[in-house]
Amino acid sequence: MLQEIGFNGGVPITEEFFAENIAGKHNDDIAAFLFPDDIQWGLKFTDDKETMFRRLAKEQLEPVSGIYKVKKWIEDRGLKRAAVTNAPRPNAELMISRLGLSDFFEAVILGSECDHAKPHPEPYLKALEILNVSKDHTFVFEDSVSGIKAGVAAGMPVVGLTTRNSERSLMEAKPTFLIKNYDDPKLWAALEELDKKSGTSTDAA
Numbered sequence: 001m002l003q004e005i006g007f008n009g010g011v012p013i014t015e016e017f018f019a020e021n022i023a024g025k026h027n028d029d030i031a032a033f034l035f036p037d038d039i040q041w042g043l044k045f046t047d048d049k050e051t052m053f054r055r056l057a058k059e060q061l062e063p064v065s066g067i068y069k070v071k072k073w074i075e076d077r078g079l080k081r082a083a084v085t086n087a088p089r090p091n092a093e094l095m096i097s098r099l100g101l102s103d104f105f106e107a108v109i110l111g112s113e114c115d116h117a118k119p120h121p122e123p124y125l126k127a128l129e130i131l132n133v134s135k136d137h138t139f140v141f142e143d144s145v146s147g148i149k150a151g152v153a154a155g156m157p158v159v160g161l162t163t164r165n166s167e168r169s170l171m172e173a174k175p176t177f178l179i180k181n182y183d184d185p186k187l188w189a190a191l192e193e194l195d196k197k198s199g200t201s202t203d204a205a
Contacts, residue, residue, distance in 0.1 A: 001049055007034070019165045024144020026086045026117035050088050057091070061098050064163055066182030071104060073191060082127040086111040086118050086146065107131065119149035124156065139176075148173035159187060 003012050022030055027050070031042030074081060083105045085092050092110065096102055107130045111117025114126055128135055140151035143161040151158035152174050160175035167178055179187045 001045070001052065002034070005045075016166075019145075019169060023165055024086060024118065024146040026111045027088070028112075029117070050091055054091060054094055057094055057098065061095060063099050064161065064181050066184070066187075067099070070182045070187075071101070075104070080131040080133055081105055082107040082109055082131055084109045084118075084123045084127050084140075084147075084150075086123075088112065118144075119146040119153070121150050121154035124150050124154035128154070142175070145169050145173045148175045159190075 002008065003010055007013070021033055025033075027043065027046040031039050031046050035042030035045065081104065083092065083096060083101075085108070087095070087110070089108075089110055089112075092108055096105060096108070107127065109123050109127045109130065111123050114120075114122045116122045118124075124140065128138065135155040138156050140147075140154075140156050140158045141161060142148045142151055142158050143163045143165065145165060148158050148160050148170060157176040158174075160170045160173070160178040162170060162178055162180055170178055177186055177190070
């Protein structure tokens with residue numbers, strides 16, 4: 001879409017540009033960064049982007065490998081869980097529904113419905129409040145730099161997923177560790193350690 005409107009002289013943006021300036025960020029921030037001279041027009045552009053995303057997601061959305069295995073692990077232990085996202089509500093609800101997770105999440109917290117979106121910790125702090133859990137017994141899965149920063153700033157251990165962004169950029173946000181997907185042996189070793197800590201209640205956001 002940027003190429004169509006002649007952004008950057010019509011030269012396609014790079015994966016690195018996307019990861020650094022767009023991925024995981026709230027549309028208000030994206031619009032202000034891409035179109036500082038006309039933010040209102042930029043917001044219309046990002047709205048159109050989301051419409052296109054939803055159309056493509058209906059056809060192409062695929063679950064990250066191992067997600068249903070983790071889902072079962074969480075459900076078997078009766079953990080509370082929330083989805084915390086900078087995505088617009090129609091996108092979040094579409095993706096959650098398409099992945100069969102509508103009954104899984106007890107709450108969906110949107111950056112746009114907080115005073116501050118990620119990378120600010122507020123969306124995760126709101127999730128803790130809604131679930132009525134302590135940050136000391138909670139962990140986060142995140143796949144963006146802004147998301148990892150938000151979880152870390154909220155005081156929780158964050159497992160970073162390298163599904164889109166580079167390991168280098170994700171590590172700079174200080175996750176506890178990185179995994180390639182939910183089948184990663186590093187994740188299951190960590191979950192096994194959690195299981196060994198008997199009497200400890202843990203929740204996932």
